[in-house]
Amino acid sequence: MAGMTIPTRKLSAAGPVVGALGLGAMGMSDMYGPADESQSIATLHAALDAGMNLIDTADFYGSGHNELLISRALRERRRDEVVLSVKFGSRKHPDGSFQPAPYDVSAVAVRDRLAQSLRRLNTDYIDIYRPSRLNPDVPIEETVGALREMQEAGYIRHIGLSEVGEESIRRAAAVATISDVQIEYSLLSRGPEQALLPTLRELGIGLTAYGVLSRGLLSGHWTVDRALGSKDFRAALPRFNGANLAANLKLVEELGRVARELAATTSQVAIAWVAAQGDDIVPLVGARRVDRLEESLGALDVRLTPEHLTRIEAAIPAGAAAGGRYMDQQLHLLDSER
Template sequence: MATIRRRTLGTTGPEVSVIGLGAMGMSDLYGPADEEESVATLHAAVDAGINLIDTGDFYGSGHNEMLIGRTLRERRREEVVLSVKFGSRRTPDGGFQPVPYDVSPAAVKDRLAYSLRRLGTDYIDIYRPSRLNPEIPVEDTVGALLEMQQAGFIRHIGLSEVSAETIRRAAAVAPISDLQIEYSLLSRGPEASIIPALRELGIGLTAYGVLSRGLLSGHWRPDRQLTGNDFRANSPRFQGDNLEANLGLVDALSRVAERHGATTSQVAIAWVAAQGEDIVALVGARRRDRLSESLAAADLTLDRETLDEIEQAIPAGSAAGARYAAPQLASLDSEK
């Protein structure tokens, strides 16, 4: 079993495993999942040394938090660093309400109350708005989060998918532990201005989508059928010529991985972790076998020569298609 190293999220955040577990797929957006296997995977992750578990109150409209809460009842609370997002709103049929997101000060306190109950805990380690609402000053949202931190209901304040400018404004109100943002070999936008701003301010980065929704897993097949609620059915990178081009990039990465005795996904995860001691990688494993494969990335050291090989296989900006459909992309502060 791999040894999971720890890193501190920024200068004020908690110490977390270099690989964390993103739990969204256990409840939502990636097709059917087995609940018992999900709980077994959560336990296996913690047993292996993963302490960072990421969720959102809107994942499965609360189901994901209840799933994690079920797991927490069988663990010591201090074994887990819980990262929770709020703000996205759902509809009874499982859809999402149109933006803007509700990240008002009142929503901070209301949504937090429900999360604490579903998770069965009296505090959340990192609490963060899932997206920015341009009609609500980020200072107001962070100010309410600071009140909840001072009251002991949350330990740290995080951000998600916001620009360098917004990060600076938020950090002027309260210490920020980390920014959660999509970052992978196929999504390198944060390198331009966001990562430099984080490092200037002493804020960590929690990378999600490190396997680009499964594209970089080495397990994706072009003829895979997607169910109606699978996010990837409408993702530009999984459509037609885009998918063919992206799988060509993955094939090139797979050849690099094979030369180094690793799997494609392990190299993709290790690449993210190699981009700085202030970065941790979230993997979205829903089954123990996929988790086991991802865990091995923690012991994979990529030297300069291997990193250069990876860069040649998937150069920055080579991904075909945007990471979200146009309406979703337009709502992201991080893309502005």
């Protein structure tokens, strides 16, 4: 992988040029149980060496740990080598659990949380800054207006959004130029195709897709008897439980058959499918180890013909997933699900 340079894509007409795959760093600090810091840093270095310059994080991943980890990894790197995408708004208790909504996305919070992220990341600016979720009691115009002020002051380069619906995107775009919207998009989560993607394309806004492997379900490495630790939030997700899990893994088996014909792994085909949905989409992969990163990068060598895409669609049709992508009480809080 040394010296590898992957293809690039542009996040909107005014957005940054990034690698065709981005790295989601959440699992290096949070949500999926313990991670090895030395492996995490090695993975971040390997991603940058491959030309995978988009690194996605949030100030609440590990309650600041993720930003500090990334700062350590970038210590010997040029700042212009990386496109840092940072989310804010979610809040945590000292024990690491999330505080219930509403999310803190007021104009005051924008400035306060940005100041803290700049300090932890040891940088003068953040490339893309975005609210992780919306607060229905805070007009999106207030949040995006404050982000625009920080952009004009030079503290952020681009403004992004996350898990928002069509109306909110239009309202935000009327206030400032939006580079991209981050949302879960995979063979098991096809919701963005209905209204979100058409709206983004109408407005010239890019999409960064997280959960492209449905948090591991589509990796080909998951088994029905896999034990999840107490700090792995997937244990509470409907798709990972009981009959839902068994049904979803049956779908993955069908995808695996297509992958074998392509001489690729199941995860590579799942990632390649997302990338094939448009040049305005950048899949984020959540690798925590170099070997998993290398497997994900192999997706860029998978060439999906129209016949392959038809076969994949037959293996996992839209709406085939058993169980929601979040628990019901979380789903109803998402602007993108309204």
